[in-house]
Each structure stands twice: as structure tokens, then as C-alpha cells.
Amino acid sequence: MFSLTDHPHRRYNPLTREWVLVSPHRTKRPWQGQVEQPPPEQRPAYDPNCYLCPGNARANGEVNPPYESTFVFTNDFSALLPDIPSGEYASSAGSPDDAAPPLLYARSERGICRVVCFSPRHDLTLAEMDVPDLARVVDVWAQEYEAIGALPFIGYVQIFENRGAMMGASNPHPHGQIWATERMPSLIVREDAAQCDHLAATGRSLLADYLALELEREERIVCANDHFVALVPFWAVWPFETIIISRRHVGALSDLTADERMGLADVLKRLTTRYDNLFQVSFPYSLGFHQRPTDGAPHPAWHLHAHAYPPLLRSATVRKFMVGFELLAEAQRDITPEQAAERLRALPERHYRSV
Amino acid sequence: MFSLTDHPHRRYNPLTREWVLVSPHRTKRPWQGQVEQPPPEQRPAYDPNCYLCPGNARANGEVNPPYESTFVFTNDFSALLPDIPSGEYASSAGSPDDAAPPLLYARSERGICRVVCFSPRHDLTLAEMDVPDLARVVDVWAQEYEAIGALPFIGYVQIFENRGAMMGASNPHPHGQIWATERMPSLIVREDAAQCDHLAATGRSLLADYLALELEREERIVCANDHFVALVPFWAVWPFETIIISRRHVGALSDLTADERMGLADVLKRLTTRYDNLFQVSFPYSLGFHQRPTDGAPHPAWHLHAHAYPPLLRSATVRKFMVGFELLAEAQRDITPEQAAERLRALPERHYRSV
Numbered sequence A, B: 001m002f003s004l005t006d007h008p009h010r011r012y013n014p015l016t017r018e019w020v021l022v023s024p025h026r027t028k029r030p031w032q033g034q035v036e037q038p039p040p041e042q043r044p045a046y047d048p049n050c051y052l053c054p055g056n057a058r059a060n061g062e063v064n065p066p067y068e069s070t071f072v073f074t075n076d077f078s079a080l081l082p083d084i085p086s087g088e089y090a091s092s093a094g095s096p097d098d099a100a101p102p103l104l105y106a107r108s109e110r111g112i113c114r115v116v117c118f119s120p121r122h123d124l125t126l127a128e129m130d131v132p133d134l135a136r137v138v139d140v141w142a143q144e145y146e147a148i149g150a151l152p153f154i155g156y157v158q159i160f161e162n163r164g165a166m167m168g169a170s171n172p173h174p175h176g177q178i179w180a181t182e183r184m185p186s187l188i189v190r191e192d193a194a195q196c197d198h199l200a201a202t203g204r205s206l207l208a209d210y211l212a213l214e215l216e217r218e219e220r221i222v223c224a225n226d227h228f229v230a231l232v233p234f235w236a237v238w239p240f241e242t243i244i245i246s247r248r249h250v251g252a253l254s255d256l257t258a259d260e261r262m263g264l265a266d267v268l269k270r271l272t273t274r275y276d277n278l279f280q281v282s283f284p285y286s287l288g289f290h291q292r293p294t295d296g297a298p299h300p301a302w303h304l305h306a307h308a309y310p311p312l313l314r315s316a317t318v319r320k321f322m323v324g325f326e327l328l329a330e331a332q333r334d335i336t337p338e339q340a341a342e343r344l345r346a347l348p349e350r351h352y353r354s355v
């Protein structure tokens, strides 16, 4: 009989409407490929050469204030800019929505890129900050979401953190980024369609319905409190991918009460601590929030959540590569989401470096 | 006025119907992040510890024959298996095609994974093989596509090569893989829909129409012969991404004449040589063919092509990271496709290591 733990299968992601190929029998495969450099275990609390530490100068000559909790500024090398001429480029008349769209088509995209320093301490990470300090970061994210989203030319605000050199972070100082765009990015358009269709068909939030199923089954839950639940989604692509879902159906960080913000800070701390404890290393990942678009429409279907995409697979130095088949055909994973959840659940919530 | 070379914009990919964010102004950004280990410049022609070299033993104890050109075998650690029970798993009645699909949904996926050694020589790469030997590899790909595709439970055959440790290749011996699945993978479903719609709307092949536009404009062409053209697509995501398109509208490698196969071998050699010459390093990439699905339907819209996805951005050791915004929202690139094509076009077609 077909079994999810023994046989290759595909799982469906109802948020993006894509599939992931799961090969549960394949974990015994030996690894002779690339071995990563683990991050240094010790960092100073202040690094005179870090362009994010308080009081230091940045690439453009500006000097950071002597900040004591968080510090936000516009990225000195923004991928998006607010003041550019609007326009489009097309090889023929028409738009991408037509049956035969122009084969060459581009259009200007305005936007804003911000950097959010989580702490003045160069040596900390989300996992090693305390919950009240993390709640202050949540507040800053909520404020930035509201302020940037209120700009007339911003339709979507993407808040994220790239942690670790393996995830392209060029500075270990605890910080995240915000890239806000004029229009909804590709993946947001997909999540939007799925959530809207589910609301139209059932009258309920897709993620609220999904969360209820997961809470009933328990096998993919990692940790939870009264306000947020962290779990390995049924359709996880990355080995230890998780999703954090708010129990209450809200669309954005700015809708959260003070208690709920503290709840989010608590789940973030507990999840990232489990991650670090898994391979006893500062666990690399990209983590980001998906929130209601800010184009002015009400978007009642949107349900606030965060995705964490960590690349490590077998150890602190052996990662999963999303290459070949994955880039050309479909995402693929080896261990099952249930195995990943079980391993994360079994770990302590006390950080391995804390005394 | 809006300009593709100066202002942030999004480009539309008519094959997948996704967008890529282009930030042409951002190339001046300093890099303090991860620096990769370049591959060793010298490898022996035969390595007694390589499980792909002729006459050596593999992990499962089988011994490779003393092969003299190519060698194909079933992967000892296949991600897909031909003999598994069929079945599905769903949290409620219904399928992913419904308006409110089951939120947990999986189904068994049969398949086959094969390994194709390109040459008995451990020290070669596609770029360093000669054209007749490459044409033999093309023949083997065509034969495998036909033989695997003829199996009743195979709906799609993905042929690809992961080159270099940076792309997850665990062995430097020149080889590629074939993963064949029961159903069309996610990305193939998208390319299928786009090609079918274009054929229905215009009566022509999407990629033939696209190729005609590119040949007229010339600015994104890298190299070409009578049968195939290699170019940086208008919507390229990876810094030096290319697409190889057959001039004649055929759906699969097995439809190619002997001359066309030689033409494909020639373009593969010239393109991979330019890649190696760019940073004077054996250039890492994933490269693979998109061909007509093998589910028995005629698929007249399908147009044979190959995508090459190389990660390097600035040098032999600094890559592009597809993280954060890219994983959560939308693909993003810094240099424009036109700049990438110009740099690849300016390089010689004589390999930097050849004397």
C-alpha cells in the first residue's frame, strides 16, 4: 500500500499551487560533494569594521547613530528606487495578460529598500536576543510595513532576513531587509489567488483552515503559544523549512495586539533556538513575512504568516542544493516533512551556547 | 525617459509567465560576503577513487565496464523508482484542480533516474571534449529520451547536468543525469501551457517567434550555427543564464537529424568554452533540455530548447545568491541580460586551458 514514509511521491502546495517531489527512501545516499565552512563561533559585541554597528561609518560616508535597540535606514545600494520614470518596453502591442502577449515585455518598477538592524550588539542573532528585544523588532517591522505601505506607489512590502554567509548575507551583524515594490511580486500573486479562491469557495481563510488540520494531527507542529504556531508545512521544500501562522486571522503585523506581538517574538526565539540546536551551529536561513498587499484594496483573504527557508540538510556543513532537476523541473526533497518536524520538536529550547 | 539600462524594472518570461526584477544600477555594490573555493585546475585522466571512471566499483558493488565513449546506468540512489504502489493521500475528498482543493494532498509518483557518463576521461568537461565526442553524447541523450519516454508509466523525461561543486555535483567526472517522472513536473506544466496558448493564438511556435525577434535584434545572441542559437534570454534570472533554441521547430532531441545533432554539439562546445573563459575557471552551472512530454499526446506546441543556469556573478569565486526576496517574492538580477550577452560574445571560442 502507498505510504508517505516509504514511497516517492509529490505533495501539493495549496498556497502556490506547485508540487514538490518527495523521495523518503533516499536519505542513505552518501555525500562526497561540497562541504561548507561553518560560521565562526565567537564574534565581538562591537566590530569597528562593521558598517551596521552603532557609531560606525557606512559605504556612502554616513555615520550610524549610537542606537541602543533597533536602527532602520534606506539601503545604500537599493535594488529598487522611488524616483524613476514610468514606462514600458514591448516588442509588439499588448500586455502579458493577452492570449499572445508580446514576447519581449518589461515595465518600470518603483520601490524602496530598507535595512533593519535588530540590535546594537554585533554578536547576537534572533535566537540569542531576549523576547522583549525581539518584540521591539516586531514593532519596528509593523511600523515600517505601515509607513512604507502607506506610500501611494507601494503595492507590496516584503520584510525578510538572510542569515549566514551561506544565504548570501554579507554582514553577520543581526539585521534584516525590507524590499517594497510597486506591484505584487510573482509569488505573492500566486498566494493571493489561492487565498482569494479559498475564501470565495468556503468563506474562510485558507491558512486558518490549514492550521486547524495541523493542530488536530500534531505530527508537523514544532512549537506554539496562544498566538502563533510554527510547523513544517506538509509541502515543505527545504529540509527544515517551517511556516509560522497567526492563530487569529489577521492580514498584517500592524494588525497584531501587543500580546500577539510578544507571542510572535516568543515563537521566533523558540524556533530559531531549535534551529541553532539542531546542528549546534548558528543556523543559516532566509525568513520573511507574507502580509496583505498595500495597494489600497482590502484583501480580506490574506492571512499573516512567515516562511523560513534554511538550506542545511545533513549537518552544519552539508546543505541541500536546489539545482538540476529542481531548477529545470520541480522542487525535490529527501527527508519527509514529518521527520524534519520530529527532529526539531525533540530539541531543547535552551540555546546550546547559553550557560 | 524610462530606460532598460538605467532604471529598475521587471521583465516578463512568456515561457513560465513569471517576472524577474532587474536592478541595472546596482552593479557597483561592494561584496563582503561568501567567497567560494574555485575547483582544482588539474585532475588526473583516471582516478582510482572515482565511482564513474571505467573499471571502478560503485557504491552498490557493481563494477563499471571499461567503457570508451559514454556509459549509462540506473542511479544507485534514485530519487524516483519504477515499482511502487500507486495511491494518494488527502485530508478531504477532491483533487488539486478543485476550487477548494484538499489542504493536504499527495500522490505517488513513479519514475526512473539514470546517470550518463560523457567520457571515460575523468579530467574533461563538455567544454574540453571535441565536437564528435559531444555529438555522441547528444545521440545517447536522444536514445535515452526515446527509450525511457516509451515506457508506459513515464510522462516526462528531464535530462540535465549539474557541473561543479557549487551546483551540488558530488563528483567532477563529466556526467549528467536523467530524472523521468510519471507526470509533468511543475515548471513543465507552465511551459506547456504557454506554448500551447501561443500555438492556439498564432498558429506558430512560441520559441520560433521569440528566436526570430532575437535574431533580428542581435543584442542578446551569444553564438549560433545553422541549426542552433545560444542567447541570453530577455528574462534571464541567473547572471549569465542562456537558452539554446533549435532553429527548426522540433519537439525533442530524437527528432534531430545527424547534422542538427552535430550543430547542437558545436553550440554546446562553443557556449561552455565561452563560460569557462569568462572567469578563467571551469564554470559551474546546471544545464538541461526541455522536450516534448512523453505521455503519448502529440504536443505539437513543444519546441526543443536547453536552459543553462550558472551561479557566478562577479568572478570565479563570487556567486549570485537566490535568497530572501528571491525565495519569498520574485527572482532578481543586477547586470542586464544585454550586458551579460555582450561579455559572453566578446570572449574567444578557444578554451583558456588549451595550448
Ligand SMILES: O=P(O)(O)O[C@H]1O[C@H](CO)[C@@H](O)[C@H](O)[C@H]1O
Pocket (backbone or CB within 6 Å): A033, A320, A321, A322, A323, A324, A325, A326, A332, B162, B167, B168, B169, B170, B177
Ligand atoms: O544526484 P546528485 O548529483 O548526488 O545530487 C545533485 O543533483 C540532484 C538533482 O538536481 C539534487 O537533488 C541534489 O540536491 C544535488 O546535490
Ligand SMILES: O=P(O)(O)O[C@H]1O[C@H](CO)[C@@H](O)[C@H](O)[C@H]1O
Pocket (backbone or CB within 6 Å): A162, A167, A168, A169, A170, B033, B320, B321, B322, B323, B324, B325, B326, B332
Ligand atoms: O542585499 P544583500 O544582503 O547584500 O544581498 C543579499 O540579499 C539580496 C536580497 O535577497 C539578494 O538579492 C542578494 O543576492 C543577496 O546576496
